[in-house]
Amino acid sequence: MTALRIANPVLETGSRADLLALQERRLLAQVLRAATRIPFYRGRWPEAAGRLASLDAFRDTIPFTSKADFLGDDATASADRFARPGSRPYALHLTSGTTGLGQEVHALTRYDQEASASTWVYQARWAGLEPGDAVFYTFPVGLQTGGLWSSHASDRMASLGFHMGPYSTDKKVEYMLRFRPHGLIASPAYLTQLQANFHDRGLRPREALPSLKALFIAGESYTIDWPTRAAEYWGATISEWYGSMQGGLNQCFSCERGVVPGGRRGTLHCMEHRILCEVLDPETGRPVEPGDEGEMVITSLYREGFPVIRFRTGDRVRWLGATCPCGRPFGSIEAGTIARYDDMMKIRGQNLWPEAVDRIVFADGDIEEYAGTVSVDERGRETVALAIEWQPERAPSIEGEAGRVAALAGAIREKLNIRMDVTVAPYRSLPRFEFKVRRWTDTRRRDRTFVRYVKE
16 A cells, blocks of 8 residues: 655644644634624524524534525625625635526635645645646636636645646647656646547657656546546546535545545545535435435635635535545545535436436546437427547447447346437547536426536
């Protein structure tokens, strides 16, 4: 096993009881501060909110918040939703808004910004990066929080940050070949796009980028064999994170064991000294047992300007508890399976989760990308069309293609009980994604596009 790379000896080698006691103290202090200094919460919470004495009392007293609560007049980002007195807004961040429900505005103090960025030190250290290493960030830097966070995170790690968001894929690869990064941050789907670019150049990353140590991924779920193939191709380890603007951005990370240790899905450790991660049954609102799935509900324990408290993310995760063999006391969620509850589509009476299609499609290692469309034909029947792209060097012969396509359609129908019309699209004709993946379009609902795994 890889030796542990410790970022914070006190927390990472301490007991879980001590960690949970620290979390509870910070939680109660945060709730008291919010109840007395933030108008948004004073107007929504019962009077007893300022007198809580335990986590159980918190769960029984404090109501949930949702995205809808934070939309509306942007002026509230620095008025009702900002601690008064004593807090001064330093920056405004926006959520991505890719669920089709609008962008939230969140004001941060300088402390909020610094504390959020410093969390990156845990993941960077666990993945093997050292101060001064070069890190390439493929996400765009703008008002959306992901790019802004990456800029400050590289400063906190004292790393050499290359912010590649504005450049084309060709230009990104040229800079990678020129500056030889130690770390690369991208979505799994965009790594596939970069891989195709290297293939077109006749290069293999493990030879062309000898300094590359780690790939940092987020933005979508993936099949269990994908990290092994990606690590082999790139010659680097895979490190995953989960986070959200509301929780202070990145809050759960994989450790040295990786995302698929021993061929099984690994863990993402929750930074429980900085955030309360409640994984709750969406129907009952009660905590799930280790091994069960539930909705991630988050409470920031360090956010100064506007701490988001009991926010229902809409993300479906599997809670694992504090079970990682690395021995760290943090509770964990399962790597590679995070999804959105509102991604689920009902087709001909059957529930369909996009990641279920992913598992079948990408089990065929020759398929590079796909796109699905759900629609209603002129006779009122629901139809599902699935277009796939072969990897250029692994496409079947013309004679063999029909059989492969029929086999894929048959596997989908057998395993999901849904018929899909599978066709082959020309190489690189389907959409590619740099961060938020949108492989499915449901034209039955013209007011929004279904989005796989959105982190807000």
